[in-house]
Amino acid sequence: MSSSSSDELEERLNEAFDDVFEDIYNNIVEAQTKKQRKRAYIERNREEGHTRLWNDYFSEDPTFPAHLFRRRFRMNKELFMRIVHRLSENVQFFQHRRDATGRYGLSPLQKCTAAIHLLGYGSAANTVDEYLRLSESTAISCLQNFTEGIIQLFGDEYLRRPTPEDLQRLLDIGEKRGFPGMVGSIDCMHWEWKNCPTAWKGQYTRGSGKPTIVLEAVASHDL
Structure with a gap:
């Protein structure tokens, strides 16, 4: 096959591909446009x-x-x-x-x-x-x-690490309130992770059978 015939065949294939691609693209855009609906406004006062x-x-x-x-x-x-x-x-x-x-x-x-x-x-x-x-x-x-x-x-x-001055101040407050050596009080809770990825579920599941994330909160006396 001559080079001119090969070039002509390649050009026709490219044209055919462009036509098919354009048709598919237009169909996708048209389908998405039809799905778009105006959001209903609710007067919530x-x-x-x-x-x-x-x-x-x-x-x-x-x-x-x-x-x-x-x-x-x-x-x-x-x-x-x-x-x-x-x-x-x-x-x-x-x-x-x-x-x-x-x-x-x-x-x-x-x-x-x-x-x-x-x-x-x-x-x-x-x-x-x-x-x-x-x-x-x-x-x-x-x-x-x-x-x-x-x-x-x-x-x-x-939202930073406490300085030595911060720690000493908290220790002094704790001692005055009858808790020597206490920097702050901490509490934890399990918060259910509704959209936890299936692959990670076993790592975050405990006795309840549902994946949870442990949330920790530290509070001083003046919170």
């Missing part, structure tokens, strides 16, 4: 969610007393408000702003409470919808921005 949350925990005469706040938020109110204040000042996601219609969005309290509930209880993102009036996707965004904001704003001060 976010203002009502903020008002309920404020009256329940943050007003001058809240529905639930301080010990229930400590139990449900896993920290005292002063610490929680400090976190909310820092996040709303320094992280754009937590700033209370108006949308294009002039309506205020979710408040920093709603967003931080959603993140704390997901972290504190290990619950699904859609469990805060009915009370806080925010969607599942927004709750996930709250959690992501909350953890990133905490690392950014408090990492240098709290």
Whole structure:
């Protein structure tokens, strides 16, 4: 076969391949376009969610007393408000702003409470919808921005190794409170890993038969 015939055959094969590839690509794009549907908007009345949350925990005469706040938020109110204040000042996601219609969005309290509930209880993102009036996707965004904001704003001060001065201060506090030699109190819990890869399941399964991750928390007296 001459070189000219070989070149002509190769050119025709390339043209045929390009036609087939283009048809397949167009079919895939068309199928994906048909599957895309406009997401249904749900009016959740976010203002009502903020008002309920404020009256329940943050007003001058809240529905639930301080010990229930400590139990449900896993920290005292002063610490929680400090976190909310820092996040709303320094992280754009937590700033209370108006949308294009002039309506205020979710408040920093709603967003931080959603993140704390997901972290504190290990619950699904859609469990805060009915009370806080925010969607599942927004709750996930709250959690992501909350953890990133905490690392950014408090990492240098709290998420570091203790210095000798820190250790001595904690030892002195522990001794005054009747616990000589104690640096801090530690607690552990097993948190179920719902989406644990099958190949890893045996490494994270104990007596319950379900894969879990051990969470450890160390706290000083002033938490």
